[in-house]
Amino acid sequence: MMSFHRAFVFAKTSRSRITDFGLGFIRRYLSDDLIYQPAVTDSERARSVTSFYYQVAIDNAAKKPVVRLMPSTMLYSGRSSDGSHLLRSAQYLHKELPVRLAHCITAFRQLPFIVGCNPSLLSVHELYISSFHSLFEFPAVTDFETETRYSHTLTKLLDDHKDVIKMLAEGFKETMRHIPDESLVKTFLDKLLTSRLAIRILCEHHLQLHVEKSNQIGVIQINFMPKTFIEKKAEFTRLMCDEKYGFSPEVHVKGHIAITFPYIPQPLDYIINELLKNAMRSVIESHPNTDAELLPPVVITLASNETDFIIRVSDLGGGVPHDMLKKIWNYGFTTNEMDQSTQKQYSLFEEIVENRSSGKFHGYGFGLPACRAFVEYLGGKIHLETMQGMGTDVYVRLSHIDGKTASFRI
DSSP: OOOOOHHHHHHHHTTTTTTOOOOHHHHHHHHHHSSOOOOHHHHHHHHHHHHHHHHHHHHOOOOOOOOOOOHHHHHHHHOTTHHHHHHHHHHHHHHHHHHHHHHHHHHHTTBBHHHTTHHHHHHHHHHHHHHHHHHHHHHOSSSHHHHHHHHHHHHHHHHHHTTTHHHHHHHHHGGGGOSSOOHHHHHHHHHHHHHHHHHHHHHHHHHHHSSSSSSSSSEEEEEEEEHHHHHHHHHHHHHHHHHHHHHOOOOOEEEEEOOOOEOOOHHHHHHHHHHHHHHHHHHHHTTOOOGGGSSSSSEEEEOOOEEEEEEEEOOSSOOOOOTTTTTGTTTTOOOOTSOHHHHHHHHHHHHHHHHHHSOOTTTTOOOOHHHHHHHTTTTTTEEEEETTTTTEEEEEEEESSSSOOOOOOO
């Protein structure tokens, strides 16, 4: 199947009317044979030249390797009394972010043409190109005034990309029937989601370096306590259950409940929220006529050693049916194959969670596949064991970042 980039090159060489790359190009390309197009204006020629210039810049940046940081480097670099750590951080991002964005743009180009033409996906593609332009054009960071302006640019970048996941999910939902090989979707989304995660962590780390907190260096919590973190996530998810169903199962945390260690909580925010949501929904929907106080609790067990830490989420929610066991790890798999009443309840619950949470993955079939992509990117493993008719245990194993053992790179 012809890729989006190859089809674009072919179209550009065969149609002199095509002057720009992106949504405008697609609309013009698709309408050339249907309506009259006026002559090319000077402004269009200028945009075409500029677009070509940036295209070369993107191509060159995409050829460069990504320079990933170990979390221990971020942890132990610390702060300097003269603020020079802010300049070093900004200078690293100034070189690195355009390269990472260029790699993402290359991934979009490799999509099948009909998929890349989807309005939602094309809008995300253009957003990455626009972000590349703004960062590529930004002058070198050599003083604190420039660093302040660069930080404002990063803040805008994060805000501009806040709806990317929702747009990606909508786009792939609309184009799945045009993709014969599901592995293409997995490869693309695994790469894009983890790249997006890394970019957000790096940007937020730099921005948080401006804020002095006793227990935090950038995005790294020095004494991260899983028990406290999970209890806050459980409280939030229970509120969502209460709003939808009128009640919710309790969450019990046991095991190594007093452990603390340095860690980056942002990726765990989505992972734990997703696992808790799935567990609570399963318990509620598998016990439809049970009083709230008699619902079996969701049990989370914590364990830690010198190499890694493990989080087990256990529920007595009936387990995962045999015919869905493999599908739950596929992007785009939702409850369409469930009975209609269960699907209706699920969709409403997902809508509530999506509207109240910081991440907008929910309800689009990105849940467990995204969890696995994030966990593996963080150098860990996620494993599911289910007993049909009884319940499910999900194990998440993640490496420590204190530098004592080999760790992942961001």
